[in-house]
Amino acid sequence: MARTISYREAVNEALRQEMERDPSVIVMGEDNAGGAGSPGEDDAWGGVLGVTKGLYEQFPGRVLDTPISESAFVGAAVGAATRGLRPVAELMFIDFMGVCFDQIFNQAAKFRYMFGGKAVTPVVVRTMYGAGLNAAAQHSQCLYPVFTHIPGLKVVLPSSPYEAKGLLIQAIRDNDPVIFCEHKALYDMTGEVPEDSYTIPFGEANVVRDGDDVTIVALGRMVSVAEEAAAELARQGVQAEIIDPRTTSPLDSDTILESVENTGRLVVVDEATPRCSMATDISALVAQEAFGALRAPIEMVTAPHTPVPFAQTLEQLYIPDAQKVANAVKKTMDWKK
Amino acid sequence: MTDPVSTEDAITKVTMPKWGLSMKSGKITAWFVAEGDEVAEGDDLADIDTDKITGALESAGAGLVRRIIAETNEDVPVGGTIALIAPADVPEELIDEAARAAREELDSGAVDEVAGPVLGTVQVDGRTLSYATLGAAEETVLLVHGYGGDKNSWLFVQEPLSARATVHAIDLPGHGDSTKDVGDGSLDTLAGALLGFLEQQGIERVHLVGHSLGGAVVTAAAAREPGRIASLTLVAPAGYGDTINADYLRGFASASSRRELKPHLLHLFADSGQVTRQLADDLMKFKRLDGVQQALDRLLGTLLDGDRPGIDAAALLQKFAGPVTVVWGRADQVLPAANATALGGRAQVTYVDHAGHMVHMEQPSAVVDAVTGALDG
Structure with missing residues (x-):
């Protein structure tokens, strides 16, 4: 049934339920597994704002920490997607897109088109955007129009916990690259979200x-x-x-x-x-x-x-x-x- | 001289009802009574708008409306006092005092949380069945919703009945919070779920109430275990008569957006104003849950045989000798009221004006009266 949870919990629940449902779903990014196993830390930090917390324990080997090299790990996620996995990569802040943009717009976005529809790239790049957290000019931008400009990418902006869960599940099941933009200031927003898995189709306002x-x-x-x-x-x-x-x-x-x-x-x-x-x-x-x-x-x-x-x-x-x-x-x- | 204790007791507080699990507050859109009016039990007092639906609040007792506490368009938390009813001989000072206390409670927002239905689950045939229970009286009533509905569709019925009985509303397999897998989707499978629920709950005797598909399901359950069933109340039941709106059913099942769904929902009500955006939204949210589309498609095969009804409940009813009451909206566009003739002399049929297929939402008192009649025997 629907209960009231936060936007952060809704994203986490979508990841958890899809990882339970489909063993090809993996999570990767900076500090997604950080802290786990070190003295005093039983669980991973779950990324910079704790969105993936708890997944490391539940899915051993499927939550990967990456070096601080967006070009490398977003590229790895895109490559893994072409080989049968469904990676969800966390690009910590959308402001860092510049260092991995080629992997997204020239590789992931083009494969289906350039290989005559025979290649699928079911990768999701989760990324945080937006001002309001006093994080200054390099960590607060709304760069989703840049991604929207690129044919071959799907770009998602959930506005509430209900939207966050249903759109993320849809994103993971989608066979095209999806840029999933989470507003930092919405993580503590609460709302009614069904416990069961559900999807919200793309392109429906x-x-x-x-x-x-x-x-x-x-x-x-x-x-x-x-x-x-x-x-x-x-x-x-x-x-x-x-x-x-x-x-x-x-x-x-x-x-x-x-x-x-x-x-x-x-x-x-x-x-x-x-x-x-x-x-x-x-x-x-x-x-x-x-x-x-x-x-x-x-x-x-x-x-x-x-x-x-x-x-x-x-x-x-x-x-x-x-x-x-x-x-x-x-x-x-x-x-x- | 009057005893002050008993006169205070004579003041009945009319409170904001809790219609459905998620209702936190309601807005009075119209008062039908004024201070000084005499009211009887069952009289409409006010129209109340929840975020889901608008319904009429009926008086639970008789007396004189002494004070209206909540104004039109005021948002009142569930359980907040909205009016005071008392006999004429209760002194004004006591009424004033009670009115002041009620007003202060509303203004401060310190209204005690009202205990709504208690939620529970049982395991039957490998499925989780969800239900909501209200009331604690000796007799037991089980409410069974229709195709695409859920336990919340009884929101206007469960509360008034809870004074007389322990009232369970269940989610059939494929619906609400129950497991979405419906197996073969047959009437027998659904009836088995109901009987499994009764078994698990240790309910040996029950009054079954079923709407639409639920009407056919309760009939099938009564045919299988007639000794357990005290009475049947069928609300616009499926499986009786030879007319069914197959276009509506297929349209409801296939609609993949609110925009596609809304025109079909207009067939459910006599008053198209009942088809709110919230109703369509809630149904779309349900339809988008994993497994629901498959469940609805499977059950569609049970409900329909081509364009004709796929269920013959009338034949099953012959195996049940207990009392049967039928309530049907005259403006039903899904299963027309003329289908009731298939029940012949077997049941007492009440035709309800200003009600479509969702008669228990549009004219809930007709359904409450029918079930109360069954409880009275």
Whole structure:
């Protein structure tokens, strides 16, 4: 049955259940097995934020510690996937993608296409993203648009514990490379999650809230920010529909377009920097496919085009909040030609 | 002169009910009574909106509505006092005092947690069966849901019945929190699960209540062990009559997204407003559990023979001589109420207005009354 667990526990449970179900699933990454066996440590640290804790004990030999060499271990995971394993590699922070990007975009993403559909690469790269933990410019970015840009990759942004578990199980069972992006600030978020295994298909947006006045498309952590804004807007008589795309590749454009056809207004909320982002991508989609339905210019609520500041006050200012979302919605509501 | 102790006892607190395991609070969307109104047992007091569904709260007793405590649209925790009912001779001061205490309790949020149904599991034929129990009275009632449903579908029925009986609601194999493997998916397998539950629980005599597929399952169980079954209450049961909405069943089974599912769900209710996003969401979450799709497909083969019903429960009923009561929504679009004629003179049939296939959700009092009648013998 469904019980309330955290986002961190939901990710852990998905890994555990898939490792129980399928012996070809392995977990690898920096400090995933770290600490285990050393004096005073019975269990592994479970990665830098403890997400894989407990798996080392339960699955001997299937939770691998790797050197601090993303290029090597992501490459190893990709290679192992082509040879029949289903590796889940933990790229500690998405900010480190630069040192292993060739293995992902030029190798994993291309095999199926270049080998005429005969090669499958069922690898999952779990990675942590996002600001809010005061971790400075090299550990706080939202780089998922870069992965979304690459054909051949599937890119997943779970916004809640329920989404985290179902999307990760789907990612592990999927035969294509999947970049699974976990927001660091969501790990302690709790929610109802079924005990049984389940999957959420890729490319199906979730309508988080129904509304007829404005469509808010929000990604990852921004879904709960949008909900907070929508609750305040409802008190002022504005009913916002919130759409969580859940995966940026594939993207469920139908659900977004149908909603905008109904509301006539679009606000996209994205924690990533604004240039070449999901915010611009979704805005372009709607401008192209639903222009006739629009009753106001599209609004984007994003981070500014700067690195993530270290100073806490500036970091808080950097991240889109409910007030900024509500302001953007009001702008679309008040707009006159 | 009145005894102050007994007059305080004469004040009945109407509290926010717990409809379903996950309900923490509810919102009163409309009051049907005002202060000073006389109410009888079973009168509708208010419409209450949970995060799952809207239902009417019925009065558990008779008296005068002395105070309305919770306002329309106020979120009230389960167990919070929303109104006071008392005879006219209870003095105003006592009512004021009770109202003040109730209001303070709501404002402080310090409402005692209400004990909801107790969850349990049993092992039958290698499967785990999940159930929820409410009430502790001597007689036992077992509620059995329909195709694609679960024990929570009895949320409006289990609570009122729990005053009269120990009421179990079970998840059939393939459903709810029970093991998803349904074996051959036959009626016999499902009935075996029910009888196994009774055996494990040491229940020697039980009133069975079944909705839709569950109606056929309880009939099959009664045919196998008639001595154990005190009565049958069949709510829009499958297996009677020759009409079944095969398109609905296939559509429900094959829908792979909320968008595909929602139009099919409209066939379940007389009032389409009952098909909330939450209902569709919860059903999709169920359908996405590992093993559920296979279970639903297998059971579809039991329910259907081409476009016709695949179950003949009427034949099985001949093996059971005990009392049978039938409740059917007049607006049922899945198993039309005309199917009830197949029961001939064998059962007392109640046709319910403003109710579709989910009569126990839309007009729960009709089902509660039928089961209460069975308990009264």
